[in-house]
Amino acid sequence: MSDTATLGPRERVRPTWTEPLAEHASGPFGGPLGRHAVVGRHWFWTPLRVALLLAVVALALGWFGKAACAQQYDAGGGKLELDWRSNRPFTAMCYSDIIPLYSAERLDRPDTFPYRTSWYDDEGEPTQQTRYMEYPVITGMFQWVNAKLAQGWAELAADGWLPSALPVVLYFDISAFWLALAWLVTIWATALVAKRRPWDAAFIALSPLVVVHAFTNFDTLATACAAAALLAWSRKHPTLAGTLLGLGAAAKLYPLFLLGPLLILCLRSGKMRAWWRTAGAAAAVWVACNAPLFLFASTRPGWWEFFRRNSERGADPDSLYNVIMRFTGWPGFDGEVPFGESPFWLNLVSATLFLLLCAGIAFIGLHAPRRPRVAQLCFLVVAAFLLTNKVWSPQYSLWLVPLAVLAMPRWKLLLAWMTVDALVWAPRMAFYLGESNRGLPEEWFLGFVVARDLFVVVLCALVIYEIYHPARDLVRRFGEDDPVAGVLADTPDKVVVKPRPVEPAERERVPTG
Template sequence: MTERVQPSLDDPVLTALSEGIGGPVGGHARPARWWTPVRVVLALAALAFALGMLQKQPCWADDWTDGHERYVAMCYSDVPYLYTGRGFAELLWPYDDDAEVRAKYEVMEYPVGIAYAAWAAAHVSHWLLGDGSVEPRAEVGADQVLQQPGVLREQRGFVVATTLSLAVATLAAAWALARVHRRRPYDAALFAASPVLVVNALVNWDLLAVALVAGALLAWSRQRPVLTGVLIGLGVATKLYPLFLLGGIVVICLRSRAWRTMLTVAAATALAWLLANLPAMATGWDEWMHFWRFNDERGADLGSLWLVLAQAGVPVSTALVNNVSLVGFGLWCLVVLVIGLRAPETPRLAQLGFLVVAGFLVFNKVYSPQYVLWLLPLAVMARPRWRDQLAWQAGELLYFASVWWYLDNQLASGGGTQPVFYWLAIIVRVACELWLVAVVVRDIRRPAYDVVRRTDPSADEGPVEGRRREVYA
């Protein structure tokens, strides 16, 4: 049996902290029979998620109706508002192309995976808590639906059903990450016990995509290219960013000339994405296209450097943001490609995926607080060190607090109306992210710094394709 890396001996932060409870694990320590590493990680993830639920309790108590309270208590979530705002209180299919429905309700602005999950949660809520037909709700305006009998109770049920699905996704992600590196299962504790997971878990449905990304990392480490592609494809159908994992796979396959594997992953990704999108495409093409139009037409938005420039007086049109973001991200990907191809050893998928997704977020025209969850599983697998993770997440926590203060109009400067502190929070957040990017790039260029390669040789193992050995790491 392969000996596991002990966290209290491997990580300097944990080594120092362990002194308060007797010091690092000793040579004669016996492993617990029931508390396996995976179960420990799952327990930490469950605790973090429970704390996240507790953090949202003030908004739950007032039914998310107090706009000031949701920002002061920092408990805002998109979930409850979409129940009445997108027609789920009437159990409407999110891609219904009926003219009256579309005149009354906005179309879901998220990819199909989230729309399907919300639609299913609405049916579960109505099945358990509904007290009759939803037809009377069609007779009132969208802004009056919440006041109809039983709707508020169902909205709460909708939040509960969504919360349970996100809890399952969190545990699935933690389980998958704990199995990516056979000798380092406790690296997943960096995900499970993450402060940003606590505060962002219930802001939106992003954890559904996070679980699929974690599963893709596990499938790749187990040399399952078809499953890797399927999970990436389903992830792209839920949030766009899992697509960028393909960039890392391309770099790895180019280095090892693994053309068959590269095409297999790409084909499985495309097919899974298409099959997931077909129901929406077939029932409401224009409604399905709304996600793409919405993201193309929106301007500089929350959390982005573009918003700082726009509010500071720089003329930033939507067309300019779209074009410069696309060019900037393309150049970033080119740099990652060069770094990956010129590295002394083949980089790991988590490292390359983290770099590409980080670049997308830096250049993107919106950087919502929960987007940190996109980076989280990739970051903890790319650089499993508590010091580095906490330093990066400190910037994220600063931004998490600042965005709610900003939305509550509490951050205007003393001499005017410009939210200078909010700008600083955005800049600090991006700076912390770029610092972690620099650390990961150093690990790629100088593999001796990569703690995974030093302690888990199995991370470099892979199958033989033809006459060449491929790296699934």
């Protein structure tokens, strides 16, 4: 149904009218919503509750996808062991960092405390190295608490009070439960932020990336904080938004990047006081989370482990730098880096490229004829980080999902990107399996990596196009300025860089094709 202009200025956007994907999918259920249908009267099934239900379905599929790696077998004499025989994590494509980290981070030991407990990798070898918990504070403590819960469950199970399983299996299940709740918070916050487009949250609830990566690592903790921070900002609570961004940065670094777009938009709107409140709260919360470990000599080396490890990492297989090195034979910026040293030039180039892209995004934010929406700039900044970073772990793509839907809610395009991104997992697992075990050569995996990166570049280009052509922006189609604007709503521009004037045709509503 192309005549979408009949929607009133306060009516909920109806996907079967505006999204070809939803329109075609509605065929078996009677087709698009009728013009005289009564909307919003059901006593229970609101779009938010439908989105949460669909998210539960996707999360259940995600858990079953990883469950093959949490199976047990009898190793003899009634002793149970984790069944990772015959390269099961790669052949079943069920690999999850959560399971090996239980023992790798020494969480299986009763006297372990993150950032204080240390151990040696390659003990007795030339590559011997002292190791600590390698995750930021909140994620590290999250793992430790879940390990204690799993061990407590195992003790009760031994007494016959609860069903029994290996502690590592219990640890995975308990972690998955909390990570699922964090993703539900992400969906909840995104649906409330979207306002007149609540069905967008239902769309991302079934994202293929969630099915594949919700339990690959601990990233839904950060997505929940970031989405809740955007909700708080949209409700004109900058201090609360900063608090949530600080918590998110203490779990994963990326929520801190959202302060950049807010800085540019507050500068353009003359609302710097709100930004300082947000940035101050984020800094205070991050310091409060980290100070207890940094201030004590027994935990300071462990606290620094996250930064040291990230500094010393080379170009991961899924980075553009590795793609270029593999396909061209180029040895990289630093060549062969000695053990224990950081790839100086790679770190410098990666950081410089990211800062240059951020400068370009800042220029767009100040130069566009109409102030860009918050989600548009946030998506561009996070995408710029992933594209220029030396590491793009597969679960990092979850960072983009809620931002992409808020920035450019074009369902067909986003579904295509999320499907391609999720499919990278299959050649990745086949590559890690090894050609000697009938896996795939690295080139197959890198080909999918290039396809994913190109898709993200296309999304960025389209977001920039819509920033400079506001009439093509689906969110602004019915006169809504920016659902995430918060204190920026209805404010005149104060600081701009010679903006291009909006053409008269761009002020008109553009019907859906």
